């Protein structure tokens with residue numbers, strides 16, 4: 001074997017050795033969301049009349065425009081000058097991250113860039129809740145509090161604010177879904193410890209609630 005083929009064989013071996021160590025995110029691409037459409041929707045009072053929890057979903061995927069609009073409604077940036085959001089947060093700490101679990105993988109909503117950043121190239125939907133419909137809903141949002149962004153207050157206050165801040169975001173999702181004829185339910189019945197492991201969260205990140213979103217089952 002000459003030097004060049006010897007080196008080529010070694011290169012192939014190195015690649016084969018490294019490949020299993022690559023994290024799955026390296027196979028999942030970021031999703032650049034279309035600009036959210038912020039001038040549509042039905043009148044608020046009609047939407048409030050229709051707001052409800054639904055637990056039966058069609059398997060149909062949500063188009064990128066719908067995802068973009070829904071995530072913007074949930075916790076997008078509505079005042080670019082200050083970076084403030086569609087939902088309030090205690091002391092404007094903006095500590096809630098929205099993870100988006102789909103059949104293709106797990107993503108993190110980057111509101112500023114309007115991109116879904118890849119986290120895991122695995123379908124973890126079943127791990128986002130105990131109820132059987134969860135694995136079939138095309139989107140399961142997971143609201144995660146990043147305690148490293150909560151610098152002030154006692155532990156008790158942080159837990160309280162993380163929960164209340166999530167409530168506002170979840171209600172925004174409910175209202176968007178009611179406006180667009182989508183089905184949704186917020187869920188506390190989640191094995192949070194296991195989900196945190198599956199999502200590979202840091203110790204200072206806490207799962208607060210999950211929320212399924214999709215088209216209603218016909």
Ligand SMILES: Cc1cc2nc3c(=O)[nH]c(=O)nc-3n(C[C@H](O)[C@H](O)[C@H](O)COP(=O)(O)O)c2cc1C
Pocket residue numbers: 051052053054055131185186187188189190209
């Ligand atoms: C904090 C919270 C946790 C909830 N957890 C669950 C849950 O784990 N599973 C579920 O099916 N519904 C869950 N729900 C939805 C409630 O059951 C639902 O809001 C309630 O039955 C009233 O129905 P409505 O939303 O249609 O008005 C939860 C709601 C809230 C606010």
